[in-house]
Amino acid sequence: MLILSRKENEGIVIGDGITVRVMGIEDGRVRLGIEAPREVSIHREEIFAEIKKENMQAAKANSEMADALALLKKL
Amino acid sequence: MKTDTKILGNIEVDKDSVINFAGGLLGLEDYKKYALIALPDNDKFLCLQSMEDAGLAFFVINPWDFFPDYEIDIPDGEIADVGIGQPEQARVYCILTVSGEIKDITANLLAPIVINCDKNRGKQVVLAESKYNTKHRLFQ
Numbered sequence: 001m002l003i004l005s006r007k008e009n010e011g012i013v014i015g016d017g018i019t020v021r022v023m024g025i026e027d028g029r030v031r032l033g034i035e036a037p038r039e040v041s042i043h044r045e046e047i048f049a050e051i052k053k054e055n056m057q058a059a060k061a062n063s064e065m066a067d068a069l070a071l072l073k074k075l
Numbered sequence: 076m077k078t079d080t081k082i083l084g085n086i087e088v089d090k091d092s093v094i095n096f097a098g099g100l101l102g103l104e105d106y107k108k109y110a111l112i113a114l115p116d117n118d119k120f121l122c123l124q125s126m127e128d129a130g131l132a133f134f135v136i137n138p139w140d141f142f143p144d145y146e147i148d149i150p151d152g153e154i155a156d157v158g159i160g161q162p163e164q165a166r167v168y169c170i171l172t173v174s175g176e177i178k179d180i181t182a183n184l185l186a187p188i189v190i191n192c193d194k195n196r197g198k199q200v201v202l203a204e205s206k207y208n209t210k211h212r213l214f215q
Contacts, residue, residue: 039152043201051186051201052102054209058172058183059103061122061134065173066082069120069134072177 079129082122083112093126094190094197097156101186101199106131109197111168111190121168123188135168136182141213147187149200154189157196166190172210181210 004012011021011033018040023031034042078088088110096107108126119140125131138145147167159165167189169182184207190197 037152038150039155041150041153041201041203043203047185047201048101050209051183051199054172054183054186055100055102055133055170055199057174058133058170059131061082061132061171061173063082065134066114066120066122068177069114069173070117072117072119 078110078124078126080112080122080124081130081132082124083115086112088112088124088126092195094195096197096199098198100188101201103131111135120171123168123170134171134173135188136171136213138167138169138182138184138187141182142184142211145184145207147200147202147205149189149202153200154191154198157189157191157198158194159189159191164191164193166192171213178212178214180213182213183209184211185209 006012006022008022008025011019013019017035017037019035021033021035023033025031036042076088076090077085079085092110094109094111096109099105099107106125106127110124110126112122112124114120114122119136121135123133123135167187169184169187172181172183184202185205186199186201186209188197189200
């Protein structure tokens with residue numbers, strides 16, 4: 001992992017067209033400004049982790065549950 | 076072609092209907108081919124079955140069947156690789172987490188699955204900065 005030190009208002013450039021800038025630092029919280037092309041998706045890491053966890057739980061679908069869902073067909 | 080499925084046993088799946096998820100699902104990036112199979116006698120719940128691992132399957136719904144007010148705003152770039160040019164090409168499904176009782180079934184509205192039904196390509200999309208989460212109860 002590349003580790004860089006940056007001060008407020010300093011940034012880093014990643015590849016073509018992605019800039020990450022430190023907008024402010026306060027109470028142990030860093031505000032980052034990110035400029036990137038539209039096709040680059042940017043998400044908080046914990047959102048990804050949460051969805052991965054949910055997918056894993058959802059993958060426990062089984063035939064018993066299919067039977068239970070069949071009972072709901074009239075809904 | 077005949078395919079083993081987790082929930083419906085060995086069934087016939089039209090190979091032209093297999094959906095390619097180039098990036099897989101989050102946390103399951105290695106599995107890229109799925110079939111969307113209707114559950115028998117059931118028009119609300121479907122099964123998203125991995126074609127690469129019979130033991131991997133999900134229940135999915137059309138979110139608007141249960142959440143009529145569901146709103147999604149997907150940035151063009153998010154689905155560029157799914158190649159949706161017209162809204163009619165897009166189908167949206169949400170994955171269910173079924174644990175224990177029926178009343179505990181939840182739908183993941185934060186990360187819907189978007190499928191281009193003309194090209195059979197799909198992607199799990201994360202709705203950035205949305206009001207949704209991964210656990211919305213189906214039955215209030």
